[in-house]
Amino acid sequence: MNSVEGRVCVVTGSSRGLGRAIAAALGASGGRLALCDVLTDELEQTAADLRAAGHEVYAAPCDVSDSAEVDAFFACVEAALGPVEVLVNNAALVPGGPQDEARRNRHYAYLTSPEPRTSLGFTSAMSDAEWLKYWGVNVHGVFFCTRAALRQMEPRGFGRIVNIASIAGLSGLSAHSPHYSATKGAVIAFTRSVAAEVAGANILVNAIAPGGVATPMFDDYLARLDPEARGRLFQMIPAGRLGTMDEYADLVVYLSGDGHYLAGQVISPNGGMF
Template sequence: MQLLDKVAVVTGAAQGLGRSIALALAQEGADVVLCDLQEDKLAEVSAEIEALGRKSLALRCDVSSKEQVVETFARAAEQFGTVHILVNNAARVPNSPDDEARRNKHYAYVTTPMERQSLGITSSLTDDDWLKWWDVNVHGVFYCTREALKFMEPQGYGRIINIASVAGTSAASTHSPGYSASKAAVVSLTKTVALDVAGAGIYVNAIACGGVLTPPFQAYIDNATEEQRRSLYQIMPVGRLGKPEEYASLAVYLAGDNHYLVGQIISPNGGAVI
């Protein structure tokens, strides 16, 4: 129970990776504040945490709204007194029909012999294709980090874990330039905030995920043709996507005290980006 009596805030906690991280933190003793827009699923995760013998607070919160973020942390403080751990997991992901078409074009291009050419992805993007990623993926991370630091800096202790992506460290998500740029911003923010607050006993790191079998990715696989699925798995040297639980165990480690990691971008990705 390495996180016994710690208080964690997990955004995007209703399903997928956020749910797995929230449960893993609770299993190690943390009380967890759950933040998401999906209230029904959030209630289910809250019940799972309480079944583990830990306390939970489920709050509907749009992290792109600084007012809602401020209210969320105020409620967390009211319930638990402080915040020790923040996991910035909430994010928009490329899962619209247009996103999936661009993804299929990209995967086919890198796994199938064909004439070299422009994929025409960037030049065909609309303003919305570019702008829609920033409110949640970047502004939300900043708003939550700023509020968490208001507790962490005075108490001289904190752990912030940003969920980034291989999209922000490589060309792995060429199919979505806007998403990639937003995750690169998370990588940069992780490093700068880490240097800013390390002297106050606050460790900030990021997990640059690659190929997590979350509900949106599962939906893509379910709708893909056999050829498209083969193209996806061809990119993954281990031949499969990562399980959310495999990422959650790393989040637990970073949330604990038995490491010397500050400002690091750790990338579990099955060898897709080495």
């Protein structure tokens, strides 16, 4: 019932990490894959690997923060594979630079150490540019792709849209990244609004709000931490570990299929953090 056999499945930000894992899971469930990313070389390698695994793949570069590029990509997908039936809005900017890591480490120490309470000073020190760049990909990109997909789904009376949000949009556990948290909160609100709008056309829109995901990027971050800092991080996760990419990808496949009655839901696999 939850197979996506034969369905055209768009996955944005699919060149690596969770996006790649989602694409592989949808392909393994019979989906016909349409992949996009701004990381052209990695996208080409991912597409080649998935074709070698026996999956049908159309892949093209696309900056989801550019509405013209998004519309052109969806038109090419329809021409190459047919109308889009599943959309996974995975593309996002994620805080991972040195300044982001310094804020994250400071916040985790603050949460898990008996030190005096004070303001951590993250928001007051943030620049306009740092704030604004996250909205182009994380929010505008989700809107542009959803709009393009609905234009193909609505006339046919079928669709599944899965937005990858974050626990950052639900809780204060990502206070180290107020820009990222704000955009993911916007994705959650947008999910609920659009879901209520289109459910009557058999288009089900839901969001997944992951806690920690064991991506190569996050593994690299953990490797840079000293043992005490790693211990502070895992102390905040009752399950004692991060979620695997396959665990999240399997949930995307479920939400992309027919065997559920979910619309406008925000599901947060997070190991008990929130």
